Amino acid sequence: MSDAAGSAVDYLPELSTLAAVRPLTAAESLFHLDMPHRALGHHPGQFVQVSLPGIGEAPISIASSPTRPAGFDLCIRRAGNVTEAIHRLKPGAKIGIRGPFGRGVPIDDCMGRNVVIIAGGLGLAPLRSLIQYITDHRSRFKAVTILIGARTPETLLFPDEYGAWRSRDIKVEVTVDVSKETWLGHVGVITNLISRIDVDPDTTVSIVCGPPIMYRFVLRKLARRNLQNDHIYLSLERRMKCGMGKCGHCQINGLYVCLEGPVFRYDRIAHLPEAL
Amino acid sequence: MRLLFLPENHVLPLARLLAARYRFWGPAAKGGAFVFEEIADVSRLRLDYSTTLLPPKQAFLPPREILARIDIETHECRSPARPGKPIALFGVHPCDLHGLAHLDLAMGEPPADAPYWRARKDAFIVGLACVQRCMPESFCDSVESHRAGGPFDWMFTPVAGGYVVELRGEAGEREASESGLFEVAGESWKKNYDETRDRIEKTFSGRRLNLASLSSDLERSFQDGWWEKLADRCFSCGACTAVCPTCVCFDVQDEIAEGCRMAERCRSWDSCLIRNFAEVAGGENFRKLRSERLRHRMMRQGAYLAGRFGLPVFCVGCGRCPHACLGKISPLEAFEHSRKFPIRRYAQRLVEHIKNGVTRHE
Numbered sequence: 226m227s228d229a230a231g232s233a234v235d236y237l238p239e240l241s242t243l244a245a246v247r248p249l250t251a252a253e254s255l256f257h258l259d260m261p262h263r264a265l266g267h268h269p270g271q272f273v274q275v276s277l278p279g280i281g282e283a284p285i286s287i288a289s290s291p292t293r294p295a296g297f298d299l300c301i302r303r304a305g306n307v308t309e310a311i312h313r314l315k316p317g318a319k320i321g322i323r324g325p326f327g328r329g330v331p332i333d334d335c336m337g338r339n340v341v342i343i344a345g346g347l348g349l350a351p352l353r354s355l356i357q358y359i360t361d362h363r364s365r366f367k368a369v370t371i372l373i374g375a376r377t378p379e380t381l382l383f384p385d386e387y388g389a390w391r392s393r394d395i396k397v398e399v400t401v402d403v404s405k406e407t408w409l410g411h412v413g414v415i416t417n418l419i420s421r422i423d424v425d426p427d428t429t430v431s432i433v434c435g436p437p438i439m440y441r442f443v444l445r446k447l448a449r450r451n452l453q454n455d456h457i458y459l460s461l462e463r464r465m466k467c468g469m470g471k472c473g474h475c476q477i478n479g480l481y482v483c484l485e486g487p488v489f490r491y492d493r494i495a496h497l498p499e500a501l
Numbered sequence: 502m503r504l505l506f507l508p509e510n511h512v513l514p515l516a517r518l519l520a521a522r523y524r525f526w527g528p529a530a531k532g533g534a535f536v537f538e539e540i541a542d543v544s545r546l547r548l549d550y551s552t553t554l555l556p557p558k559q560a561f562l563p564p565r566e567i568l569a570r571i572d573i574e575t576h577e578c579r580s581p582a583r584p585g586k587p588i589a590l591f592g593v594h595p596c597d598l599h600g601l602a603h604l605d606l607a608m609g610e611p612p613a614d615a616p617y618w619r620a621r622k623d624a625f626i627v628g629l630a631c632v633q634r635c636m637p638e639s640f641c642d643s644v645e646s647h648r649a650g651g652p653f654d655w656m657f658t659p660v661a662g663g664y665v666v667e668l669r670g671e672a673g674e675r676e677a678s679e680s681g682l683f684e685v686a687g688e689s690w691k692k693n694y695d696e697t698r699d700r701i702e703k704t705f706s707g708r709r710l711n712l713a714s715l716s717s718d719l720e721r722s723f724q725d726g727w728w729e730k731l732a733d734r735c736f737s738c739g740a741c742t743a744v745c746p747t748c749v750c751f752d753v754q755d756e757i758a759e760g761c762r763m764a765e766r767c768r769s770w771d772s773c774l775i776r777n778f779a780e781v782a783g784g785e786n787f788r789k790l791r792s793e794r795l796r797h798r799m800m801r802q803g804a805y806l807a808g809r810f811g812l813p814v815f816c817v818g819c820g821r822c823p824h825a826c827l828g829k830i831s832p833l834e835a836f837e838h839s840r841k842f843p844i845r846r847y848a849q850r851l852v853e854h855i856k857n858g859v860t861r862h863e
């Protein structure tokens with residue numbers, strides 16, 4: 226008991242400063258934050274609780290790599306109270322941060338292997354952290370492929386960065402669900418892209434993040450490419466309040482997404498009926 | 502184990518001593534029922550209480566509390582200090598002692614919950630053995646929480662003329678010797694004590710669940726259509742989780758206070774039975790159906806949290822939730838049903854085989 230009391234954690238936000246805002250799409254912007262007193266010290270795939278005093282808190286993935294010094298990025302979609310209010314902020318504003326929380330992508334398991342990153346919609350936000358990490362340590366990874374799906378060309382996230390990623394010997398494939406005539410790329414669901422790439426089941430790991438509906442289709446396709454469940458990582462979203470395994474909101478059966486996730490190795494959750 | 506004797510007429514003087522050093526909580530009568538609350542006048546203490554509407558959990562996890570105050574101008578923030586003295590809980594029944602032990606596990610798993618432990622730290626806990634069943638809905642004996650257990654400093658067992666008190670730990674010894682109100686337990690008290698304990702075992706020898714297989718039974722029954730039938734009686738009101746000594750789920754809301762100068766981060770009890778509990782932005786609801794939510798609660802109580810903390814079961818059988826529930830839904834019903842589930846499935850399959858003209862055992 227005294228141990229628990231001694232190392233207990235409070236729900237106090239730490240102060241960060243909004244350094245820059247970059248609009249990305251009609252609904253999403255990229256916010257660059259600085260913490261005055263410390264580095265965030267996160268792993269790719271982890272998240273923070275972001276808050277404005279009197280308005281509320283929301284869990285947001287960290288969209289930049291810990292290898293980039295000075296601050297961190299959050300890619301935030303307008304979805305309600307807190308996220309709308311953050312979109313109204315100007316550089317110089319103060320934002321509360323708790324975290325980082327959760328388990329991110331196990332980088333060690335990706336090193337020395339082929340990496341296939343599959344991002345649907347806003348799922349590219351947390352994966353950008355991993356992508357930046359890979360571009361900063363490119364030689365530690367074998368072939369790297371990024372498959373990106375979005376509803377329309379206008380809702381694609383970070384299109385201006387794909388060139389830089391490609392220049393680091395990374396294959397980037399993009400598809401959209403619907404497009405106008407001006408779009409020259411792929412049209413169709415993201416699973417189509419999986420058929421088009423090389424997958425060596427022994428030496429490949431795949432990391433997937435997207436809307437809930439995407440996972441089942443992507444997993445079926447990856448299974449058809451003979452990728453084993455223990456070579457697949459999924460980043461899952463659930464409602465979250467505490468980030469500390471207490472409030473119960475994020476539970477998938479007996480697991481807490483905020484502690485044991487949000488990134489899970491697929492074989493560890495495949496048997497859970499509430500996971501996908 | 503050290504036993505002392507406390508004469509009946511020393512109970513109030515003892516309560517008064519504790520009330521001077523601690524914020525004193527105990528069972529008291531209120532509006533035709535019993536409540537566990539902070540009591541200033543210790544003569545209101547009712548050690549003859551049956552059970553309380555709410556468990557003593559609220560002493561450490563209040564229905565609503567402020568987690569942080571944030572200055573809106575400067576963003577300076579702090580957590581509120583504990584209000585003065587530590588808490589003494591007097592007269593906690595065994596089920597609720599076990600309930601406190603389970604709360605400690607849930608709130609103590611790293612990262613431990615600081616607001617809870619600020620209230621919980623240095624609390625002095627006095628247990629009180631039950632010699633009779635408090636209400637028909639309770640099933641403490643089924644989950645084996647009718648015996649003393651959990652984090653008590655003193656455990657009172659009623660005997661003729663007073664209580665035999667088991668002391669535990671440094672605080673228990675210290676408070677007992679400083680009070681000067683206890684007597685050495687003589688041979689006759691000890692005999693009386695053993696008899697009372699035997700009587701307790703006989704009184705609480707009702708149903709017993711197969712605790713060893715409870716969590717696997719429940720997990721196996723996950724896909725059973727029976728959960729939907731059970732949920733026909735559920736109104737998603739959340740009364741069950743509010744009265745539960747082991748439910749910890751909460752909501753956090755930030756609010757403006759003090760004429761817009763300060764913001765307060767408040768937490769309040771929440772319930773996994775409420776419709777939007779697992780809903781996220783974009784409208785996805787991960788437990789949309791009432792049956793999914795009811796099943797989730799029973800799984801938490803019988804499998805998930807038990808497994809997480811290496812216990813056979815997380816529910817302590819206090820009976821409060823079936824008592825409070827409009828549909829009289831009891832975890833015992835779910836636990837017992839889960840045991841039958843594989844047998845029922847087997848019988849079903851047998852019927853199917855016979856129908857198909859095959860009589861083969863699997």
Ligand SMILES: Cc1cc2nc3c(=O)[nH]c(=O)nc-3n(C[C@H](O)[C@H](O)[C@H](O)COP(=O)(O)OP(=O)(O)OC[C@H]3O[C@@H](n4cnc5c(N)ncnc54)[C@H](O)[C@@H]3O)c2cc1C
Nearest residue numbers: 283284285286301302304305306307308464465780781782
């Ligand atoms: C691990 C994780 C990582 C995330 N990463 C990102 C990200 O990088 N970028 C991004 O834009 N969004 C992300 N989200 C989603 C984001 O948390 C929600 O959009 C946000 O909480 C909505 O808050 P709000 O106050 O703006 O909306 P509200 O006004 O509170 O509610 C709007 C809707 O959001 C739902 N909601 C409320 N609270 C939560 C909550 N705590 N968690 C999830 N849904 C909630 C409500 O059910 C409602 O339907 C992430 C969520 C999780 C769990």
Ligand code: SF4
Nearest residue numbers: 735736738739741826
């Ligand atoms: S008290 Fe009964 S009706 Fe209310 S949510 Fe719980 S199980 Fe359902």
Ligand code: SF4
Nearest residue numbers: 745816817819820822
């Ligand atoms: S689940 Fe019901 S019976 Fe079990 S401890 Fe909670 S309130 Fe008591």
Ligand code: FES
Nearest residue numbers: 468471472473483
């Ligand atoms: S967010 Fe509260 S338990 Fe995970």
